[in-house]
Amino acid sequence: MAESTDAREEEMPELSDCEEEEEEDEGQWLEEEEEEEEAAVSCLFCDRSLSSVPVTLQHCTAEHHVNLVDVIRKHSLDDYGYIKMINFIRSKKCDASCLTGLSDGPLPWESEDFLRPVLQDDPLLQTDPEELCDLQGSGVSACPSSGAPSHDALLHRARAAEERARQSEEALSRAMDDLHKLKVLAQGLVLNAAPGRAGNQGTVAELREDEDEAYFGSYGHYGIHEEMLKDKVRTESYRDFMYRNPDVFRDKVVLDVGCGTGILSMFAARAGAKKVIAVDQSEIIYQAMDIVRSNQLEDKITLIKGRIEDIRLPVEKVDIIISEWMGYFLLFESMLDSVLYARDHYLADGGSVYPDLCNLSLAAVGDTERHQNRIAFWDDVYGFNMACMKKAVVPEAGVEVVKADALISEPAVIQTLDCNRVCLSELEFASDFCLKITNTTECTAVVGYFDIFFDKGCGNKVTFSTSPQVTKTHWKQTVFLLETPMSVQAGEELQGKINVRKNKKDPRSLLVTLELRDRKQNYSL
Helix, strand or coil: CHHHHHHHHHHCCCHHHHHHHHHHHHHHHHHHHHHHCCCCEECCCCCCEECCHHHHHHHHHHHHCCCHHHHHHHCCCCHHHHHHHHHHHHHHCCCCHHHHCCCCCCCCCCCHHHHCCCCCCCCCCCCCHHHHHHHHHCCCCECCCCCCECHHHHHHHHHHHHHHHHHHHHHHHHHHHHHHHHHHHHHHHHHHCCCCCHHHCCEECCCCCCCHHHHHHHCCCHHHHHHHHHCHHHHHHHHHHHHCCHHHHCCCEEEEECCCCCHHHHHHHHCCCCEEEEEECCCHHHHHHHHHHHCCCCCCEEEEECCCCCCCCCCCCEEEEECCCCECCECCCCHHHHHHHHHHHHEEEEEEEECCEEEEEEEEECCHHHHHHHCHHHHCECCECCHHHHHHHCCECEEECCCHHHECECCEEEEEEECCCCCHHHHCEEEEEEEEECCCEEEEEEEEEEEEEECCCCCCCEEEECCCCCCCCCCCEEEEEEEEEEEECCCCEEEEEEEEEEECCEEEEEEEEEEECCEEEEEEC
């Protein structure tokens, strides 16, 4: 063991030898960089060619009385500003005095045109302005006798080059992420536009950076699709409607608006549809492509990425439009707008939209415990009066599960929509209603829910409800809390009025005004 250790010690060079080797390697590297720096630099203000960038800067200071570093600092020029300045001077062939006389106002090189190089491979454009400022600030200068950068200057540049390399690696990583996204997009296009597979032509519509970005982005997350698929009331109702009415779908062309994972499209294909066109704007459509292919349905289902309003379908007309467009309180998200657009532009005469009928209903709620927890809570919060918070809390309509035994009235239908006939303007409405009270108690809220019908031409009709009295769905119910409870008597008919309209600032959300007796309250959803 000792002999081995001694041998290793003999083989290891002295520390000073290592340092010498490092200095030799560093010196060799610096010599190579110095050789690269020998490209001639044309002066900005005369016809002279200088040996390096530092020498050129010294020449400009000594001969033309302008310090470019001072100009950079004075006007806080970034990389682009510096590049524009160099190209401006070269293109305009201006005198040095034009720089020294500049005010703090707009600079004459603001135009993007000055990003275009005047001289190809201009060494001044390849120089980092921040590095120039650092060099001058540290007192580093070129060697006057040789015209070459000093050893310290080259070391400084080496460190700066390392930092730029690090930043470039980060930029490259981001670019690779973007490239991957483009690759996924391209794969979808190639998959769906392959020759001989006309039944699976993929299209990507022009993306719009508007208020829909966040909306469609939310449907790119997998969790929301898992929640909807696991909603048996919802998913099995669509399945049963299609599987139990194959005569409705046999040899038909079907459009699925907002297809998500493609489950409804695959139901339609299995039900006998000749062709299904599935449209969705969110990123989930790339998974839908894989799902369709995994189930050997790519010859029947065409997947198109884009908003139905922006794209062009590969057919002039469709026989059936299916969509799961319903949002909270039925109309939240305004996806029905897109379904109606598709109906008006693509549905053939005699065709149908499914689901075809929808009811929106209200009922009175008596849940004092819930009201206490949400509203009265603010009267005493750890000994502090926060009652002013009620004005902010009450107008927020809640989406939650209401217990069936909390209902204290019979339901009242406030709106019925026939999706084959309804106009866009009818999606904003006002309606009078009457709630027949069944319990003598305190009314603490009004609850809203909807019922869905697959009816037109169906031998086996299918319906489902989001009422508190049936199996809960992912839509739950929409609750409009009253600021103060209202006493009601069994048998009483509680008269009211509701106004539902879109929020102009966010068209996918709703503004609801509810009137009960002499009270009036605005809500947002």
